[in-house]
Amino acid sequence: MHMYEYLFTAILIIAILVASSMMVMTFPKSPSNVSEREQLKEVAQKIMTQLLLSPGEPPEWGSDITLNASGIVMLGLAAYSYTTREAYVLDPDKVLRLNSLLQNFKPALYIQPQDAIHLLNLGNDYGFKIEFYPALNVTVDLDNYKVKVTSNYNGLPIVGANLVARLYYLEGSSQIVGTQLKTGITDYAGECILNFSEVSTDKKVLTLVVEYFGIQITTVVASQNVIDACFLGNYLLLNSGLSLSENNVLEIYITKDGEGQFTIKDIAYSIAEMGNGQCQLSYIEPSTKAILAVANDNLICALKIIPESYASIGGDVFIPFAYSVERTVSIDNTLWIVRLYVWRMSW
């Protein structure tokens, strides 16, 4: 054999090695990808269990306004009780801390998604997005007091839902007045018009309870001239620069009457301003849905706003290859659907 034949044989052997190695390397790729996607399912369930069933540490971190993300040792959204607890009941204060709108009032209280990732020990491997949907969609038109109740699935109307509503408005410059309780039932189109024709002001807040076969949805809708605020624990958080005109606020809460029907009530409590838009309430009534106050001839409506979404990446994006898990939870006696998406940051 000549030298060229030896060289040719050597090249042939090396080529066979390279070709067979490349072919073998491609074989485990697709089952490996399937396996990685299966792992996402377990990661998503693990995170969902931790978020919805654990109160976190400290257990009442949601209502403690002295705690920011660095003071939270373990993240969990479940409501905490010393004696008994219910599964899938979330603390509204903890959920409010995930709402970016909180940055308009007290930025330190907002839990940044990056902090949540560290608290959940997800590191740089996974991203997540949590979405909150009400169990029923309730839209209110404050011009004609038309209420429409629809399902989350294809917007189908909810027929026969019971409505209970009370309208609060500013009379003069400092008095908050509540109307009589109005009730109604949605028709075939899921609509119902409530009669609040006696109220003519544009500074008004409608509190509405929708009850449909055990599903309870509470909605508070304020007109455009009403100033937004929020309340957390025993504290009312306002935009700095606002100063309350009165030392009392009105707490709107939902309860049941002697016949087991929902009713909307209100009670006044004193409040003390602490500066920087922060006010301390003397007492917060359980099941308080809204707090109304007056500042500079304006009506202030403070709510606990549940965020629509909370994600480790900004914007409304579609995440390919994300695994989603859904649960139904109760937040402040209102039924919500929580959907968690988890995806790998690299494949």
Add this chain to the structure above:
Amino acid sequence: MDVPLKHVIGTIALIGLVIAVSLSYSIITSSMEADILKQQLKQISEYVALNLVEVISLINFANFINNQPMMKILNLPSDLGGKAYTIKLIKVNGANQIQEYCVQSQLATRNDVYARSSIPIDAAQNQIVIMVNGTGTLQVRGEEAKIIEYSSVVYGGTQEIRDESGQLVEQRFVVVWGLKVNYTLTYAGIGVWKLGGS
């Protein structure tokens, strides 16, 4: 017969090349096998971590303070392609130097082939303690013969103990367990569910 030297050298070189190629091929396939095993170990770690979190949530919900543990039997493969593996609970430094608990699965014979899954519980807090050290036994209410033998490391899969005739004497299962000692302290870990005293 005279054989030119160049033919001898060429043939020896070709034989050496074939040996080198087969060695390199075995290295390549070994590395690919390790990647596949890591995927499977990762899946096992995630499964164990998920069940551990669920047991902890369950025991805290039940407020089960009777000094009785709660456990769940895990459905794990007995081996991975004929290779034994272990499951270990460890404490590591995560991102931002925060200590975190992890479930680590690794091959029994190769320490370099392992996979971890983190548990979303901060190791710095002291309300929930994951047993990353120590061994012991736990009695489960209503069960007279079997105990939980807990430790930070267990062999994966269900162990079958057979006698000389091949009859099945005992099955030992890998479990995750939780024990609520008081309102502010819960222990959790992994162990083996087995006959007591053996």
